[in-house]
Amino acid sequence: xxxxxxxxxxxxxxxxxxxxxxxxxxxxxxxxxxxxxxxxxxxxxxxxxxxxxxxxxxxxxxxxxxxxxxxxxxxxxxxxxxxxxxxxxxxxxxxxxxxxxxxxxxxxxxxxxxxxxxxxxxxxxxxxxxxxxxxxxxxx
Amino acid sequence: xxxxxxxxxxxxxxxxxxxxxxxxxxxxxxxxxxxxxxxxxxxxxxxxxxxxxxxxxxxxxxxxxxxxxxxxxxxxxxxxxxxxxxxxxxxxxxxxxxxxxxxxxxxxxxxxxxxxxxxxxxxxxxxxxxxxxxxxxxxxxxxxxxxxxxxxxxxxxxxxxxxxxxxxxxxxxxxxxxxxxxxxxxxxxxxxxxxxxxxxxxxxxxxxxxxxxxxxxxxxxxxxxxxxxxxxxxxxxxxxxxxxxxxxxxxxxxx
Numbered sequence: 001x002x003x004x005x006x007x008x009x010x011x012x013x014x015x016x017x018x019x020x021x022x023x024x025x026x027x028x029x030x031x032x033x034x035x036x037x038x039x040x041x042x043x044x045x046x047x048x049x050x051x052x053x054x055x056x057x058x059x060x061x062x063x064x065x066x067x068x069x070x071x072x073x074x075x076x077x078x079x080x081x082x083x084x085x086x087x088x089x090x091x092x093x094x095x096x097x098x099x100x101x102x103x104x105x106x107x108x109x110x111x112x113x114x115x116x117x118x119x120x121x122x123x124x125x126x127x128x129x130x131x132x133x134x135x136x137x138x139x140x
Numbered sequence: 141x142x143x144x145x146x147x148x149x150x151x152x153x154x155x156x157x158x159x160x161x162x163x164x165x166x167x168x169x170x171x172x173x174x175x176x177x178x179x180x181x182x183x184x185x186x187x188x189x190x191x192x193x194x195x196x197x198x199x200x201x202x203x204x205x206x207x208x209x210x211x212x213x214x215x216x217x218x219x220x221x222x223x224x225x226x227x228x229x230x231x232x233x234x235x236x237x238x239x240x241x242x243x244x245x246x247x248x249x250x251x252x253x254x255x256x257x258x259x260x261x262x263x264x265x266x267x268x269x270x271x272x273x274x275x276x277x278x279x280x281x282x283x284x285x286x287x288x289x290x291x292x293x294x295x296x297x298x299x300x301x302x303x304x305x306x307x308x309x310x311x312x313x314x315x316x317x318x319x320x321x322x323x324x325x326x327x328x329x330x331x332x333x334x335x336x337x338x339x340x341x342x343x344x345x346x347x348x349x350x351x352x353x354x355x356x357x358x359x360x361x362x363x364x365x366x367x368x369x370x371x372x373x374x375x376x377x378x379x380x381x382x383x384x385x386x387x388x389x390x391x392x393x394x395x
Contacts, residue, residue, distance in 0.1 A: 039167060039249050095166055106169060110176040110245075115169030123172055125245075131222050132179045132245035138226070139238045139281045 040091035041133065042124045043068055047083030051076055052124065054107035058083070058114075060099055065089075072122075074103060085114065085122055095121050167251065174255045178395070179244035182257045183223050185394045186216065189259075193217045193267040193274065195306070195388065196225060197258035197375040200250055206338060210258050210375035213303040214247060215310065217274040226274050228302040230288050235353045237288035237302065239281045257394040260379050266387050269313045283308045283321050289356045291348075291372045294328075294335040296359040297321045304373040307333070314387075333381045336374040345370070 051058070051074075058074040061082070065071075070092035074083045087095075097116060106113045110129035114122040125133060186194060194217075197210035214227030225247045230237040240246075248257070262270065273279045289299030300308070300321070311324035311331075318324040340348075345365070348355045357365055364371065382388030 039172060039246075104169075106173060108173050108177065110180050113169045113172050118169055119166035120169040120172040121166055123176070125176075128180060129176055129245065132176065132183060132243045134222070134224055134241065134243035135246055136241040137238055138241055138277050139284050139286065 039120065040087050040095060040122050042085050042122045043088055043091075044086045045083065045124055047085075048081050051081050051083050052105050052107065052112045054105065054112075056105040058103045058105060060097055060101040060103060062099055063097060072097060085124070087122060095119075097121055167249070171251060172249065175248040175250065175252065176245055178248045178255045178257060182244050182248070182259070182394045185257075185259065185392070186218070186223055189261055189392075191218075191261045191267060193262060193270045195260045195262065195310070195378065195382065196247070197379070198248060198250070198252060199254040199256055199258075200252055202253045203374075206336070208336065208374055208376045210379070211253070213306045213375045213378060215270065215274055215306055216244070216247075217271055219275060224274075226280055228284065228300075228305040230290070230302065230354055233352060233354050235288055235356075236286050237300075237305075238286065239284050239305065241277075255395065258375065258379065259392045259394060260382050260388040260390070261392075262382065262388040263386070266310075266314060270310065273309070273313045280309060282319075283312055283324060285321065288354055289359065290352070290354050291338070291340075291357065291370055293359040293361070294333075294371055294373050295325055297325075298359040299356060301373065303375055303378060307373050307378050331381075331385055331387075333385075334377060335371040336377045338370045338372065339368050340370045341368050342366075 056076060058076055060072055061075045062073040063070065064073070066086065068086050069088040069090075070086070072085045072087075074085065075081070076083075101116050103121065104115050106115065110132065111123060111125040113120050114124070123129070182196075193215065196214045196216040198212050198214075199209065200211040203209075203211055212227070214225040216223050216225045223244050224241050225244060226239065226241050227247070228237050228239050248255070261267075283300075284305055285297065285300035287299045288301060290301055292299040292301040292304055294304060307328065308321055308324040311327045312318045315324070315327045318327045345357050349357060357370070360370060379388075379391050383390055
């Protein structure tokens with residue numbers, strides 16, 4: 001598995017989840033009785049512990065391209081604490097996230113959802129969530 | 141006409157969605173949370189069941205007007221302590237589909253009609269015959285036909301919809317002689333499987349065929365098609381048959 005975690009300041013739970021979860025390919029846009037949504041799963045996260053608490057509002061301060069995909073720098077207004085979230089370029093492609101975008105953090109049993117205006121812009125699985133994810137196409 | 145067409149389209153990958161191209165659109169944040177929570181609850185229920193293999197359904201569309209509770213079927217199995225689902229997905233409302241192995245999270249992440257899972261636990265003998273196949277990429281895709289038709293005729297091999305793939309694959313694992321789709325279908329007939337009959341009038345059929353790439357009726361026998369009887373494999377018909385035949389238990393609903 002490719003290790004692309006930034007090791008500084010990684011929240012332990014996030015690090016654990018991402019270590020368990022191989023970099024996620026862009027989801028297939030496939031459907032049967034409905035269309036599989038394009039869920040942007042974070043490829044890696046570097047954040048001080050506790051920044052991803054439920055109900056926290058963060059602001060996107062920068063959007064950068066990297067070898068691993070698209071990196072969002074997020075900042076907590078109250079104390080200036082910063083986190084970076086990396087998504088694959090394909091996952092980020094359909095999202096309109098720019099500097100200044102307000103991001104709400106929602107914590108729940110299987111991880112964290114980052115959302116902007118009600119839309120999920122990233123899902124960050126914890127250990128429970130990572131165990132529920134797997135994506136493998138078996139036929140062409 | 142429009143209302144009738146929409147009825148037909150409700151069967152078609154939510155055809156309003158399926159007909160459009162695969163635009164990437166971020167899902168509702170609350171739906172991601174609901175789907176992952178449902179996946180977690182389902183994993184707990186499956187762990188507690190003691191089963192190694194289950195037949196798993198989701199409710200992606202409201203099909204209650206057809207008397208159907210479920211829209212899509214997968215075969216789930218325990219793999220090193222985690223549950224994986226093998227199922228067939230239609231690509232963007234096209235006439236093609238592919239088989240995937242996914243987690244419970246991916247299985248439920250969608251704009252589901254209802255956040256619930258339907259589970260039927262097969263008998264231990266049926267599970268044992270399924271288990272090895274589900275982890276074998278070659279075997280589990282052996283009966284896959286890429287040509288997709290949401291309303292494929294159950295006794296034809298021209299097209300294959302998702303629930304039909306799951307049912308025929310189940311048949312293949314249970315009967316050593318069921319090495320082709322035709323033979324799997326013959327076994328299913330012998331075992332008393334009965335598809336759902338949908339009443340779709342000519343205008344509805346015409347509209348659906350003209351509008352959606354993933355619907356066809358040319359695999360249905362004329363005597364049925366022209367009397368508005370469209371037979372296809374539904375989750376509900378598979379669940380009913382598993383229970384009726386003694387191959388599986390009753391439907392358990394997880395929320």
